[in-house]
Amino acid sequence: MRRLPEVLVIWVPLLLSAGHVVVFTAWTTWMSFTPSTLMPASGWVGLRNYTSVLATRNWKIAFDNLLLFGAGFVVLTTLVGLILAILLDQRIRGENVLRSIFLYPMAVSFVVTGTVWSWLLNPGIGIQKLMNDLGWTTFRFDWLIDRDMAIWTIVLAAIWQASGFAMALLLAGLRSVEGDLIKAAQIDGAGPARIYLRVILPALWPIVISVLVILLQFAIKTFDLVRALTGGGPGLATQLPALVVYDFMFQRGQIGRGSAAAVLMLLTLLGVLLPYAAWKYVQRRRAANA
Amino acid sequence: MAALVIRDVNKRFGPVDVLQGINLEIGSGEFTVLVGPSGCGKSTLLNIIAGLEKQTSGSVEIDGRAVNDVPPRDRDIAMVFQSYALYPSMTVRQNITFGMECRNVPRAERDAAVARVSHLLQIEPLLNRKPGQLSGGQRQRVAMGRALVRDPKLFLFDEPLSNLDAKLRVEMRMEIKQLHQRIHSTMVYVTHDQIEAMTMATRIAVMHHGLVQQFADPETVYNRPANLFVARFMGAPPMNTLPARLVAAGSGVNAVVGTGDEQVVLPLPPEMAGFAGREVILGLRPECIAEERRRFGEDVEPLMVEAPVVMTEPTGAETVVLLVLGGERVLGRLSPDVRLRPGERGRFSLDMRRACLFDPKTETLIG
Numbered sequence: 153m154r155r156l157p158e159v160l161v162i163w164v165p166l167l168l169s170a171g172h173v174v175v176f177t178a179w180t181t182w183m184s185f186t187p188s189t190l191m192p193a194s195g196w197v198g199l200r201n202y203t204s205v206l207a208t209r210n211w212k213i214a215f216d217n218l219l220l221f222g223a224g225f226v227v228l229t230t231l232v233g234l235i236l237a238i239l240l241d242q243r244i245r246g247e248n249v250l251r252s253i254f255l256y257p258m259a260v261s262f263v264v265t266g267t268v269w270s271w272l273l274n275p276g277i278g279i280q281k282l283m284n285d286l287g288w289t290t291f292r293f294d295w296l297i298d299r300d301m302a303i304w305t306i307v308l309a310a311i312w313q314a315s316g317f318a319m320a321l322l323l324a325g326l327r328s329v330e331g332d333l334i335k336a337a338q339i340d341g342a343g344p345a346r347i348y349l350r351v352i353l354p355a356l357w358p359i360v361i362s363v364l365v366i367l368l369q370f371a372i373k374t375f376d377l378v379r380a381l382t383g384g385g386p387g388l389a390t391q392l393p394a395l396v397v398y399d400f401m402f403q404r405g406q407i408g409r410g411s412a413a414a415v416l417m418l419l420t421l422l423g424v425l426l427p428y429a430a431w432k433y434v435q436r437r438r439a440a441n442a
Numbered sequence: 443m444a445a446l447v448i449r450d451v452n453k454r455f456g457p458v459d460v461l462q463g464i465n466l467e468i469g470s471g472e473f474t475v476l477v478g479p480s481g482c483g484k485s486t487l488l489n490i491i492a493g494l495e496k497q498t499s500g501s502v503e504i505d506g507r508a509v510n511d512v513p514p515r516d517r518d519i520a521m522v523f524q525s526y527a528l529y530p531s532m533t534v535r536q537n538i539t540f541g542m543e544c545r546n547v548p549r550a551e552r553d554a555a556v557a558r559v560s561h562l563l564q565i566e567p568l569l570n571r572k573p574g575q576l577s578g579g580q581r582q583r584v585a586m587g588r589a590l591v592r593d594p595k596l597f598l599f600d601e602p603l604s605n606l607d608a609k610l611r612v613e614m615r616m617e618i619k620q621l622h623q624r625i626h627s628t629m630v631y632v633t634h635d636q637i638e639a640m641t642m643a644t645r646i647a648v649m650h651h652g653l654v655q656q657f658a659d660p661e662t663v664y665n666r667p668a669n670l671f672v673a674r675f676m677g678a679p680p681m682n683t684l685p686a687r688l689v690a691a692g693s694g695v696n697a698v699v700g701t702g703d704e705q706v707v708l709p710l711p712p713e714m715a716g717f718a719g720r721e722v723i724l725g726l727r728p729e730c731i732a733e734e735r736r737r738f739g740e741d742v743e744p745l746m747v748e749a750p751v752v753m754t755e756p757t758g759a760e761t762v763v764l765l766v767l768g769g770e771r772v773l774g775r776l777s778p779d780v781r782l783r784p785g786e787r788g789r790f791s792l793d794m795r796r797a798c799l800f801d802p803k804t805e806t807l808i809g
Contacts, residue, residue, distance in 0.1 A: 335489075
């Protein structure tokens with residue numbers, strides 16, 4: 153078989169995808185400095201779009217929600233993933249089957265996850281109804297329509313979706329810990345808990361950091377899950393930045409402000425990814441010097 | 443008194459018998475080396491001694507106490523691993539004291555122990571570093587330190603030098619031997635390197651196919667190998683093994699190797715006269731075949747043979763020569779100033795006093 157010239161194989165797709173990202177990022181950034189409303193318009197308004205977005209109640213709530221959702225989702229997903237990984241690491245029977253089952257949610261679209269959980273959590277048709285029908289008539293599980301608790305339904309669904317992914321990465325990490333280390337710790341007299349806490353988990357933390365960062369950027373980008381599960385409600389209780397962007401751009405016809413909100417999201421993302429990249433760089437330098 | 447007794451130990455992984463009826467009795471203060479090719483079961487045996495694996499049947503006693511159901515931490519052992527197995531997130535000091543930490547030894551006692559061991563191994567400047575910042579030799583020392591700090595009844599070494607380069611390996615080999623001479627602990631050392639086994643051991647257990655082929659001091663293993671496997675495995679270059687017929691000659695006996703023009707007749711020591719008439723495998727160490735002028739003792743009349751040279755391998759200290767004797771290829775070790783070319787016929791001096799005879803069917807040593 154004749155091989156395609158490498159220019160075609162590497163550079164064309166790279167230029168297409170990079171160009172796509174760069175061009176639209178640049179375009180959005182430009183739009184955020186223009187007075188665009190329903191249609192893109194040229195002109196220069198400085199930071200006016202930014203100040204007005206930052207001043208809206210919508211954005212403030214969305215950002216507060218993001219902090220809560222991001223922290224809850226990232227920490228709990230990693231924790232659940234770690235527990236699943238440790239349990240699966242006990243050389244149990246049927247590990248492959250279980251691993252696939254835990255990973256399946258990752259293959260499901262966020263919209264599907266959101267829709268299914270919206271049914272499950274709907275007090276009128278979901279878990280509450282089931283328990284009530286089974287005879288536990290005082291059972292209440294109505295977070296979905298509770299302003300204070302609704303954000304946790306998003307966390308719950310997102311954990312369900314992503315913890316298998318965290319588990320897969322962490323399990324690979326656990327398996328890569330050298331067997332001799334565990335033997336040495338056994339001879340040193342460490343019990344299973346101490347072996348995990350002092351020997352295995354410390355060896356795992358580069359993977360934990362990677363998992364945290366990947367999950368955090370999931371969290372910042374979250375849109376479809378919320379859209380399908382709560383639509384941002386009740387009221388603004390589960391509003392997230394991506395929904396604000398969508399709201400400005402396509403519901404209210406304020407492309408300038410929507411773009412400003414999108415750029416703010418990008419900056420948040422960079423706030424996570426740049427320190428991570430710097431950390432990776434330092435690590436690689438240190439490894440190269442060692 | 444026996445520090446370690448292994449009795450009828452079997453280990454089976456599914457359909458594979460990894461160990462078949464291992465019996466060893468190791469005295470206090472002995473340096474025992476388990477040696478054999480990969481897959482012979484030596485590491486499995488070590489893991490069973492350590493309690494990291496459970497034997498299918500049989501028993502292990504450490505210092506007179508049966509430890510079959512005792513977990514590794516309560517067996518009073520220390521182990522050094524091939525990969526060193528240093529905890530990467532801990533400093534050297536923490537690595538060394540982790541065992542004491544697990545046993546809740548008071549801090550003052552831990553510090554004293556670290557001071558003693560780090561002085562012994564000269565790793566004081568490394569105590570606050572992490573394993574990732576150490577060279578291979580330094581890691582090796584720290585791994586030794588972690589074992590030594592415990593003052594256990596039994597030291598186990600699992601190929602601890604295999605990951606070092608050749609020069610460092612020789613240095614560490616000598617250091618471990620000196621260490622043993624100084625602290626007189628009981629040590630069990632696993633290696634596939636027969637030179638390590640010969641140089642360090644007080645007794646060698648040669649293993650193959652899950653069986654102990656021979657368990658004896660290095661000199662016996664080398665000079666009187668129990669069977670053909672041991673003869674060919676120990677020693678580099680290995681022992682020459684040639685099929686031979688034993689023919690009575692007067693009161694003595696001759697080994698006849700080859701037929702027709704290639705036939706060579708080698709007179710054997712008189713104590714082997716009883717084997718006349720048998721077919722055997724004749725074993726002769728390469729150092730028993732030397733250049734013409736070599737004498738193997740003042741009152742020994744050397745046996746001279748003429749043989750064609752196939753190849754020479756100068757190593758500097760000596761020259762290994764591949765020659766044909768009675769149609770069989772054999773190796774000899776010559777003084778480096780003797781220069782023979784491939785294709786030439788040379789005269790060689792043979793030392794038949796150290797010949798071994800093996801039964802061709804059972805492959806065991808008979809004389």
